[in-house]
Amino acid sequence: MKRLYAAALAFAALGLTAPARAQGSGGDPVKGKVVYERYCLSCHGELGNGGGEFAEWITTKPRDYRQGTFKWRSTPSGSLPTDADLDKTIRDGVYGTFMPTWFAIGERNRRDVIAYIKTFSARWKTDKPQAAIVIPPEPPYSEASVKRGRAVYEKSNCAQCHGQDALGDGPSAHELKDDWGFPIVPYDLTGGHIKCGDTGPDIYRVFMTGLNGTPMPAFSDSISEADAWDLVHYIQSLSALYPKNYGTASK
């Protein structure tokens, strides 16, 4: 039994002595290619163009990596994402699409595949991600904040795409296309989970950085930080998950 413990400790030591890295950084693109072929290729395609064998059967098209354009970022609109942003997307998945959570495959797989994904676009060689936006502390959730958030929703013309009741059925909903010319449907904000994550900061980040490659712009120039938090609370109030499961809903 002592030997068993000793072996377990030895394995633990092997893991603990691995160099500490920021999430997703410092990956090996050669190993990442194998990871990509194992997990990603059927949707994102051999060329990284989002044209995998399954892509034609799904409506939310897989990301075309060749332009270096990514939806889910902590960086300002137009910027490349950080490695941590990419890791978050891979780790948590994109709810409501065919992009699952790849949490189970572990950090090393994710780190290496991020390094490989970057090889599809020359932009990663000429450009660098800008600094992540600063997300101020979240004020308490309250009915008053929700009410103010509704006003921000109307003032910012969110209903034009997301609809009066945030069902994703606004007047423009059926005319929208992404940068690749594929039809894109505004998200139904009442359905429960939010695509990019359920916490307040996740939602705040979306409308302050926008979703590059889609018609969803960044509102950082037109919405104050306080208004943004009110809008977060309004969106959270639309779902049965909130505020009861506020920020804790897991995938």
Added chain:
Amino acid sequence: MRGRVRLVLAACAVLAANALVLPAPARGFPAFARKYGLRCTACHESWPKLNDFGRAFRDNGYQLLTGKDDTIFETPGYWPASVRITPQYSYTQVTNQATDQGIKNLGSGGVGQVGLDLLMGGTLFQNVSFLVVPTGFAPDGAVFLESAWVRFDNLFGTSWANFKLGRHEVDLPVSAHRPWNLTSTPYLIYSFHANGSASNYDMGENQWGVEYMGHDRGSLNRVAVSVFNVQNSPGTENFWSTPGIYGHATHEWQWDSGIVSEAKIGVFGSYTTWPTTSFTSGGQPIPGTGGNLFPSTKLGGEGQIWFGHPATPFHLILVFAHGEDDKALIANATQNGTFNGGFAEFGWTFTLKNIIFARYDLCKNSQQGDPTLPQNQNDQNAITVGWRHTFQFSNRSEYALHVEYSSWEMVGMGANGLNTRTNQYLVGIDFAY
């Protein structure tokens, strides 16, 4: 005349052994791949053995939890069914068989008349999953319902509350239905009993019962408990006629290391009963069958290590157990029969399309129930080596070349108390669609 009978019996023994070369029930589920658009490699370290992602998917109730799991998101034409079949050439030799020409080694081979697995599974609705597997369909016409269960997943909003009802595989350290090998050499420790035990309980065989299962995110910590009526018991009348219980708990580490990327440890154990007497309609006991249940137990541990990069790992598995069968289950026994055993297995997925694997099984009686028998009678060992090369895979199907050799020895179980060894050679095309 007697010699001819012995020859026929020996030939039958070889044929029976050959029949065992039919592929072991195993899982590769292209219906899931079609539903989610993922290749086989997403869920399988090397088909059919699951990787981390596949284990999490299974533990989540065949769900990716992206909001697309409910069947209403599928096109009406989607049918959650797959088939797996392995056309093959196989040759089997059994040593030390009694014939009218003395003790001989007997062999036979050919392109076997293989059966198939019809795999039907997935979700009925969100958080309600199922698996139904009729298997067989060989020329003998027999079809066997290997799995038939429904599972209620993520009850009360937690992944620690999942309940399965029906015929299911208990949560083994290594699934007996997902081995890399296709010859009939099983994980010996799963079915091994003390020499002469009447109990036919096989951990690797699916059981009718209920299972509780819980896990955390990514299934790094898992626990499962099954309560069931022991399969194939001659005294089976209802759920509690021949009760058994099995439990398994594991903890897994994942490291950002190129040397050891993952490790897992676990414990498992079973307590099962088996009848020694049955009763006539008048309530009179019939010796040898039915009631008077007596126990068999197994308690063991596992250790698994993944060396190298997790996308192309060298996966080493060690499983060991100690077992005991009550003396009442063993003819002429004056004491309980005990044994120790386990296996060491590795599979090296050196590319996504290639794996070499090998396994050594060993089971040894540590105490004969009948102390007059040789200490090592019915000790067993086996070695299995093989290579699989996948020609093609997609999100719909896969086919692979499978080459394997296995050798299974039983001490003192041949003619005149000699050891007997079954050597099997197999070359086949394993495909699933």
